[in-house]
Amino acid sequence: MDPKYDAKTVELKWQQTFDQPGFFKPNASKEDPYVIMMPPPNVTGVLHNGHALFVTLQDVLMRFHRMKGRKALWLPGTDHAGIATQTVVERELAKNEYKTRREIGREAFVERIWKWVKQNGATIVTQMKQLGASADWSRHKFTLDPDLSHAVNEAFVRLWNEGLIYRGERLVNWDPGTQTALSNEEVDHITRKGELFKFAYKIKDSDEQIIVATTRPETMLGDTAIAVNPKDKRYIDLIGKFVTHPFFPERKIQIIADPMVDLEFGTGAVKITPAHDHNDFAMGERHKLERITIFTLDGKINQQGGVYQGLDRFAARQKIKEDLEALGFAHGSDPIEHNVSISSRSGEDIEPLLSRQYFVSMVDMGKQAYDAVHNGETRIVPASWKKTYDHFMLNIQDWCISRQLWWGHRIPVFYDLEKLAGRKLSDLSDQEVRELSVASTEDLVAKHGAQKFIQEKDVLDTWFSSALWPFSTLGWPNQTEDLKIFYPSAVLETGFDILFFWVARMMMFGIHFMGKPPFADIYLHAMVRDAHGRKMSKSLGNAIDPTDVIDGITLDDLLAKTKTYPVPAKILPQVLEGLKKDYPEGIPASGADGLRLSLAMLSGQGRDVKLAIPRVSGYRAFLNKIWNATRFALMRLGEEPVLPLEQVRTNLKLEDKYILSRLNQVIGEIDKSLSNYEFSAASETLYQFFWTEFCDWYIELAKLRIESQEVRSVLVELLSVSTRLLHPFCPFVTEEIWTNLPGQKGYCSFAEFPKSDASYVDLEAESEFKKLQEIIVMIRNARQESNLPAQKKLPGVILADTQADLDFIAGYQDAIRRLALLESIELKLRSEYTAPKLSAINSNSTYDTVLLLEGLLDLGAEKQRLTKELEKIQKELFGLEQRLGNAGFVSKAPPEVLEQHRAQQIDLSQKRDRIENNLRNL
């Protein structure tokens, strides 16, 4: 192995192996499948930390279960991501050719997108491979692949024929930016400062007027009623009367009473625009009000708006306010902070708009999906998300699945031109659509010609195809062998942010089409944030590119890169200062293994992942440690064959027994943690064990007997087991180490995950070893705290009360000499020894360690050290005595706790006596 660990070299080498076609195909001969369906990233995507996190966590699970012998399938893919992709290509088109998609036409535009996808779609896949994702890439699926498209059509047709998909006119969330309808989940709500504008409507045939308040004055063009609360004394006489619209005097606008109106808010009188507000729409239904649509699809005033026609909605707002002012109807305005709906796609204000769209009935499917979790068929981890899931499923509304886009699965509804007899599709009633159309999985236009059929223009919401992912990827609707074996999957691992978008819908469709939920567990990971817990975003300038963590980046490059992000100029200087503070040295290269290990370490359940670079650096150092520990062993093992551990078992010494005991306990802990999705606990345990126990203690002691057969066997065992334990977290470096270990064949990827062997667990050896550790630490401490020369080997004496205690030490004099840097050791009974004045003494309950320091010791420093130690012990002892003196404690505490306290009291008081004695001797 190279003397220096270089992540890049190792990772490039092993990536080639992992990349071999079918390398991670599930083993055909084994049963007991373990399946994860990879959440398909957008085909337009480039790797961000969210991807890095899910790849890490899922790959840990996959590698863990694969090594445990399960028939492991990780099925990868990419998503066509309707709006996102279309928008990207539209932008390119505008930038490069100054054309809109409408100018080049649907067919040509879709062709452009395909071209783009073929050119750039592999990026994200390549990046996931660089992270070591052990997916079965030979099964890679794209949501627009012919087989998946067929599944989409099939699902649509079935739901249509079952009456669960319907076409209807509803008030939908219209995005004037992308010019399509959106589902409720695609709408964000933000708080914004605005104004509550007040204006008067004149009561017909009267001098009276009624003042309404609104944040959207322009919608008054579509007002068809005024509503007041029936209990409102101010307006009680006006109910039933009509008002005059200032711009459309012929329109009938009645004052109606409805309990939904809040007496306290505004003026207590609400203008009602049933065609452009969800509440008003509902009120319109109750009172049979006329709906007047006043906007065009791109958010301008339409022909219903009279002189305002053609104005943008925001310009119209201004103009109408001015005109009302001029007419004397305006009554001032109040500032208001209110929630507005914006498109998560374009960022534009959502315009509620009456529109004919396709919907899926959700109530029954929602109930079934709720039941599946409720009765434990599917488990949500962490369980805290259960309530959120329940609430969504039980309050679910119908899902608007049609999108006015060109990129996606075109809705498989075909109209018979003959029956249509020249009528426009947009004029058809819902009932007529049913009668004149046919939903088919076949392309009827291709089959019968464009003279006979035309197809629905709209495409389906991206999430419709994603909802089928757990089974469409396995060949559904065909009853394939794969479907039988690999459905349902073991766990869905994904971010909580797509719980509604994706998880919920897979649950519903899985149950509906396959008869059982698509996964046994749902594990929801948290968001990756920056070191300070802020959401990472390019416009905040705090987004860390995972490839920069892998390859490293200098501060200068990082600053330069951030300047290319869309950070508002106003905050840019401050952002750059922040970066200089957070990454004074830039970001060191940690490799994919380092990034993975860090993400796993930082993944506490139900807690955000804060990507703190200093911690990442710590874990990268750990990989270096593993590398060097292995090198050490390999260099010292020599050429002679290493005996199997069982053969040397009878000759094991204390430190061997100790480390093997710990090893076998650690195996159990890690297995348990990983089985419970406790990634952080599992990796933390490994880290502590390997570095502290294996490297700092065992290897240091093993150096004394490095030639012995036992040590050679133990070392190999330790490395073999820990390499496999580490493998799920850092596959590259462990694979490299694995090939270098003596006696190992094949790949670490397919090696057996270690099993805990209880016969090696030896608590007595552990506690004896602890005694040895304590003595060594006591001597080290005395040496350093007394400001003694660090390298000078000193003579030492160890004291105890009984010969048995001394005999125990006798076997480890070499170890103590080496680890505590002593020149010689004498063992004496306390009764037979008095320490010379010039000595540094430390004590525990059993032993005194004495460093003999003729001419070296600073008496004052020594006195100070002992006094400090004494104070600490007295404080502890005081607490113990308090508790033991408490009658309630003595009578009510469980016996073992009481016993423990008493033992500790004796321990500490003995220690105190020793120190006092030592102090006197000085």
Next chain:
RNA sequence: GGUCCUGUAACUCAGUUGGUAGAGUGCCACCCUUACAAGGUGGAGGUCGUAAGUUCGAGUCUUACCGGGACCACCA
């Protein structure tokens, strides 16, 4: 308005059924000890957000309050 998460060392986090606080990084001191300076050894540093309650005993359970965050609903 509803739901959920969160507050522990300077920073980022562990802390499983209540038994008296740990890690990494940083800091201080000393060491280039032949696997590793991406290292070793020792050390300093915490009234566990605040208050009350339950208990012999609370970081852990209960309640209230304060702070940070997320989601859902709603506001004309």
